[in-house]
Structure formats: C-alpha cells, structure tokens
Amino acid sequence: MRGERSGVDRRQAIVEQIPHLRRYARALGRDAGTADDLVQDCLERALSRFHLFRAGTNLRGWLFTILHNLHVNQTRRAGRRPDDAALPDGGTGMAGPASEGPDRGLPVRDLGRALAKLPDDQREVVLLIGLEEMSYKEAADTLGVPIGTVMSRLARGRERLRQLMDSGDAPVLRRVK
Amino acid sequence: MTAPRPIDDNTLHAYVDGQIDEDGRREVESWLADHPEEEARVRAYLAQNAGLHALYDGVLDEPLSPGLTALATGTPKTRTAAGTWRRLAAAVLLFALGGAAGWSLHGVGEGGGSSAEPAFVRRAVGAHIVYASEVRHPVEVGADEEDHLVGWLSKRLGSPLKAPNLASLGFSLVGGRLLPDEGTAAAQFMYEDASGRRLTCYVRAASEREDTAFRFVAERGVSAFYWVDAPLAYALIAEMPKDALLPIAHAVYAAWER
Numbered sequence: 001m002r003g004e005r006s007g008v009d010r011r012q013a014i015v016e017q018i019p020h021l022r023r024y025a026r027a028l029g030r031d032a033g034t035a036d037d038l039v040q041d042c043l044e045r046a047l048s049r050f051h052l053f054r055a056g057t058n059l060r061g062w063l064f065t066i067l068h069n070l071h072v073n074q075t076r077r078a079g080r081r082p083d084d085a086a087l088p089d090g091g092t093g094m095a096g097p098a099s100e101g102p103d104r105g106l107p108v109r110d111l112g113r114a115l116a117k118l119p120d121d122q123r124e125v126v127l128l129i130g131l132e133e134m135s136y137k138e139a140a141d142t143l144g145v146p147i148g149t150v151m152s153r154l155a156r157g158r159e160r161l162r163q164l165m166d167s168g169d170a171p172v173l174r175r176v177k
Numbered sequence: 178m179t180a181p182r183p184i185d186d187n188t189l190h191a192y193v194d195g196q197i198d199e200d201g202r203r204e205v206e207s208w209l210a211d212h213p214e215e216e217a218r219v220r221a222y223l224a225q226n227a228g229l230h231a232l233y234d235g236v237l238d239e240p241l242s243p244g245l246t247a248l249a250t251g252t253p254k255t256r257t258a259a260g261t262w263r264r265l266a267a268a269v270l271l272f273a274l275g276g277a278a279g280w281s282l283h284g285v286g287e288g289g290g291s292s293a294e295p296a297f298v299r300r301a302v303g304a305h306i307v308y309a310s311e312v313r314h315p316v317e318v319g320a321d322e323e324d325h326l327v328g329w330l331s332k333r334l335g336s337p338l339k340a341p342n343l344a345s346l347g348f349s350l351v352g353g354r355l356l357p358d359e360g361t362a363a364a365q366f367m368y369e370d371a372s373g374r375r376l377t378c379y380v381r382a383a384s385e386r387e388d389t390a391f392r393f394v395a396e397r398g399v400s401a402f403y404w405v406d407a408p409l410a411y412a413l414i415a416e417m418p419k420d421a422l423l424p425i426a427h428a429v430y431a432a433w434e435r
Contacts, residue, residue, distance in 0.1 A: 015249045022245075023236040027229065036242045043248045045431075052428050054346065062345045069342060069432070111228040129194055131229040136196060144342035144349065146321075151187050158190070162221045 014046055017063050020132060024064065027127050028071060029116050038074070042067040064132070064142045068124065075120070114164035122157030125150055130158075184208045189215065193222040294394045297358060298403045301379035301412035304356055304365055305399060309375040309416075316352030316367050326353050330364040336409055338380060340366050341432030346425055347371060376415035376422075378429055383410040391426060393419055402426035406433060 021042060025035035045066050046053075053062055115123055121143075128139040129150075136154075140147040184205055191197040192205040209216040241249060308315055318326040323340060331338045333355055340350050348368040356363045356379075363381035389405040400422045403412040411433070413426050 018241065018245060018249060019237040022239070023233050026236050027233045032239075036245060040242075040244045040248060043245070047248070049427075049431055052346070052424050052431070054424075057345065057347075065342060065345055111225065112232050115229075126225070127229065130226040131233060133194075136191075136194075141344045144344040146349075149321075151190065154190055155186055158222050158225060159218075161225055162218065165221075 010050060011047075013059055014043065014063065017060055018043070020060070021063060021067055024127060024132055025067065025071070027115070027131055028123065038067065038070060041070050045070070058138065058141065061134075061138050061142045064128070064134075065144065068143060072120075110165050111161070114161050117164055118157050118160055122153045122160065125153040126157040126161065129154060184215075189219055190222070193219060193226065294392065294401075294403065295384075295410070297363070297379075297381055297384075297410060298394060298401055298412050299396075300356075300358055300363070301365075301377070301403070302397060302399055302401055302414055304363075304379060305377045305401075305414040306397060308354070308365065309367065309377055309414075315375070317354035319352040320350040322352075323350060330355060333362045334364055334380065334382060334409075336382065338364055338409075339433065341378070341429050343368055343425065343428055346428055348376065348425070351375070374415070374417065376413065376417075376425065379412040379414065380409055383407050391430070395419065404430065406430070409433075 018039065021039045022035060025038045026032065028035075030038060042063060046063055049066075053059070115126070118126065124143060125139060128134045128142060129136065134142065136147050136150050140150045143150070188197065188201065188205060192202060197205070209219060318329065320326075320340075327338055327340055330353060340353065343349070347370045349370075351367040351369045353364060353366040356365055358381050361382060363379060366378045366380070367375060368378070369375050383405045385405060386407050387405065388407055391402050391404050394401050394403070399414050399416050400419050401412050401414045402422060403410070405411075411429070413422065413429055415422050415425070
C-alpha cells in the first residue's frame with residue numbers, strides 16, 4: 001500500500017521533469033521527433049532503473065545523467081554529431097519552436113547556430129548551466145566530471161559563442177590573452 | 178573608488194549565473210565598472226543565457242507526444258515495435274515493485290554462489306587489494322584523461338569498453354590501468370566516493386561464451402560480484418557489504434548493457 005503510493009509519487013516526480021528534459025534534448029541540437037525519442041528512452045530507463053536511484057539524492061541530476069549518457073551513446077554510435085543531421089539548413093532545424101521571446105535586440109537565431117558549432121562537451125555545459133540553471137556542482141555530478149572541468153568547458157563554450165556571434169560565424173582571433 | 182582585487186574568470190561566470198553571494202556580486206560590479214572590456218564580455222554572457230531561454234523555453238509548453246503522454250500517465254502504448262511494449266511493461270512492473278526484488282525480471286539472478294569462482298575473479302580481487310590501497314599511484318591513467326584511458330584499454334582488450342558513470346551512486350572515476358591476466362589483457366577501472374571508499378571494476382575477455390547471472394563471493398575481506406556478458410567478463414570489487422555493493426553492480430551492468 002505504502003509502496004504503491006510512493007510509486008505514484010516517484011512517477012509524478014519524474015513526470016515533472018519531462019518538460020525540462022525535452023527542452024534540453026531540443027537544445028542539444030535534435031529535432032522535435034528525435035528529441036522526444038531521446039526523452040522517452042530516458043524515461044523508460046529511469047522507470048526501469050528506479051530501484052537503483054538513491055532516495056534523498058538529486059532526481060533531476062539523475063535523469064539528466066541518464067539523458068546525457070543516452071545522447072552520448074547515440075551520437076557516438078551514429079558516428080556523427082547531432083547537429084549534422086539537425087541543421088541541414090544552418091539553424092532553423094534546431095531552433096525548435098523558435099519563439100523569439102521578448103525583444104531584447106538579441107539575434108537568437110544566430111545563437112542557435114553558434115551553439116550548434118560548439119563541441120558537444122562545451123554545449124552540454126553551457127546548456128545545463130545557462131538554460132537549465134543547474135549549479136556548477138550539479139552540472140559536474142550530472143556529467144560525471146570534476147567541477148573544474150565544468151568551469152573550463154563553460155568558459156571556453158561561452159567565449160566561443162561570443163566570438164561566433166560577434167563575427168557572424170567567422171572565428172575571431174582578437175583578445176587573445 | 179576603491180581598487181578592488183582582480184576578479185578571476187570563474188567569479189565572472191558565477192556572477193553571470195547568479196551563483197555568487199551578495200558581497201561577491203557587489204565586488205564584481207564595482208570591478209566591472211573599471212574594466213569595460215570585461216564588462217562587455219559579461220554582458221555578452223548574460224545575453225547568451227537570456228537568448229537560450231528565448232530560443233528554447235517554448236518547448237516547456239509544447240504538448241507531449243503520444244509516447245511521452247503514455248509514459249507520463251503510465252499507460253504505455255506501442256511506439257515502434259512489440260519489444261518496446263514488453264520493455265515498458267517490464268519497466269512499469271519493476272517500477273511498481275521497486276527495490277532489488279525486481280532485478281530477477283531482467284533474467285539476472287544473483288546465483289547460488291555454490292560453485293567456486295572463476296580464476297579471473299581471484300586475480301581481480303588480488304588486483305583490487307593491491308591497487309585500491311595505493312595512495313600515490315592507484316591508477317596508470319587518471320580520470321582527467323578518461324577518453325584516452327577508455328580508448329587505450331579498449332584497444333588492448335580488443336573490445337569497446339566504457340567507464341560507467343556512477344555519479345548517481347556517489348562514486349566518481351579515479352582512472353584505470355592495464356593488467357596481465359593469464360597471458361591476456363585485463364582492464365581495471367577504479368572509482369572513489371566522497372569518503373575515499375574505493376571500488377574497482379575488472380574486465381577481461383570472457384573465456385566462455387555463455388552469459389551468466391550475477392554471482393557473489395566474499396574473500397580476503399572484500400566483496401565481489403562477477404558475471405559474464407559475452408564477449409566480456411566482469412568483476413566488481415569493494416570493501417563493503419554485499420547489500421551495499423549490489424546496487425552498484427546493477428548500475429555497472431546497466432551501463433554496459435548498451
């Protein structure tokens with residue numbers, strides 16, 4: 001009886017993360033269909049492995065870790081980076097809903113394109129922190145790397161994004177220090 | 178005004194991400210006021226975060242696909258193949274049962290432990306005892322070169338290996354090493370938790386082709402789960418009770434599964 005109730009609570013806790021998992025999957029450069037497939041694989045795996053999850057630890061981090069591992073496995077197995085498939089037209093494919101949001105004078109489409117040019121490991125960190133708003137520690141746990149690695153990937157990723165957006169895709173070499 | 182001390186890059190990022198306390202925030206802001214180039218950089222980073230939300234927050238409100246709806250409501254429908262249905266049904270059942278009791282549904286029992294363990298398990302235990310207690314050189318290649326480590330060991334064993342991510346169980350990779358095992362190569366991956374407790378995962382080519390269930394042996398003060406998932410044989414070893422090691426063995430097994 002109690003077990004059933006906590007089972008429902010667990011499912012609910014997992015379900016609450018679905019929108020965030022989808023957003024992250026989409027931002028990784030997947031189109032809507034394959035992003036949802038990835039999330040679905042992640043949920044199935046999470047539900048079947050729930051007995052491995054330690055109560056009291058971070059459920060969100062655990063789910064993102066599963067998603068991350070699946071994504072890495074799939075892109076590695078396919079022998080390509082996801083953006084090769086998702087961005088045949090150079091950006092509109094990955095922008096998802098492409099809601100421009102409030103007008104901040106920000107060239108968001110360029111950001112999507114620049115993001116697709118980042119190495120996978122930098123893109124993941126930039127997204128987990130900048131979009132999913134994880135703490136540095138949580139991102140490190142999620143990716144299974146030291147916090148110092150997260151910080152250096154974040155710094156490199158953001159700087160590369162800035163250069164790409166400054167230059168309209170051409171690498172910029174100023175400000176070398 | 179004052180001459181604030183230099184602000185390092187990590188602090189600037191922490192400022193951008195709001196992962197800084199109030200004093201730190203004020204210090205960064207007064208420093209940025211005197212450093213226009215860095216201030217422009219910080220503004221660009223802030224704009225990146227805002228831009229990511231503008232691009233992708235719409236996904237949060239998109240209706241769920243049928244497959245996701247089914248998962249969310251616990252009424253699985255077939256997605257691609259009949260296998261998915263069975264997998265899902267098993268998943269939901271496991272989920273409902275919870276606990277390690279569900280494990281046998283994977284067809285992986287714990288085994289009776291009646292037969293003597295294979296020779297490779299003894300060598301794996303020996304390697305654990307020798308290297309897990311090593312302070313200065315526990316591994317040949319550290320986790321900071323994980324890709325290199327995995328690539329190298331995969332090449333030496335002739336099978337693609339991986340170092341499972343055990344972060345959700347509190348263990349992080351220390352690194353690994355190549356070991357000799359009866360004229361063939363074996364790989365040892367070492368993990369450590371926050372308290373410094375270590376476990377090792379020993380992998381070598383399986384000498385038999387039949388997969389086996391999980392088996393358990395306790396000897397020389399350590400616990401070991403071992404199994405064959407052809408073409409590789411595995412042993413997971415730690416100085417901890419069987420009950421504590423079992424969920425880790427499950428996680429390692431699951432990570433190798435695909």
